[in-house]
Amino acid sequence: MGMGTGKQLYIAAHDGNIKAMKSALSNGADINWENPDDLNYTPLHIAACFNKLEADSVQFLIRNNANIESRDTSGFTPLMRAAVNGSSQSLIILLQNGANATAINNTTSQLICFNHLSGLHPIKQMHIH
Numbered sequence: 001m002g003m004g005t006g007k008q009l010y011i012a013a014h015d016g017n018i019k020a021m022k023s024a025l026s027n028g029a030d031i032n033w034e035n036p037d038d039l040n041y042t043p044l045h046i047a048a049c050f051n052k053l054e055a056d057s058v059q060f061l062i063r064n065n066a067n068i069e070s071r072d073t074s075g076f077t078p079l080m081r082a083a084v085n086g087s088s089q090s091l092i093i094l095l096q097n098g099a100n101a102t103a104i105n106n107t108t109s110q111l112i113c114f115n116h117l118s119g120l121h122p123i124k125q126m127h128i129h
Contacts, residue, residue, distance in 0.1 A: 004029075005024050005027045005029035006033030010033060010043050013043035013046050018057060021060060031043065031061065031065055032067050032070060034072075040072045042067065042078070043066065044078045045070065048079070048082035048094065049081045049087060049090075050085070051087065051090060054089060055093045058093045058094065068098060068099050069099065074107060075104070075107070076105050078090075079091065079095070079103070080105060082094060
């Protein structure tokens with residue numbers, strides 16, 4: 001049995017491979033597919049986590065209507081995952097596109113992004129009031 005288009009999109013997002021993401025989408029992949037083997041991460045979650053130096057894949061997914069506020073099984077949004085993983089370029093793009101910087105996850109009342117953004121003063125200044 002072959003790999004589904006959702007999984008193909010997910011792997012391409014993990015790898016930052018926009019050409020492969022375009023191919024998966026043109027073959028019918030769901031932009032918001034949830035990976036049941038990885039905390040229900042969407043392609044945007046995984047791109048935000050693993051594309052630390054360049055965030056072109058994050059921008060690509062957002063432009064193709066990825067749900068910027070999607071939640072994984074722990075209640076983390078892509079912005080939260082980017083913050084926890086130190087993906088500052090992903091953070092900037094997600095914030096510029098309206099991601100909620102004051103969201104909380106399922107297990108804590110702390111503002112995850114606020115805590116992690118505290119080390120990124122210029123970003124915090126622009127987006128958290």
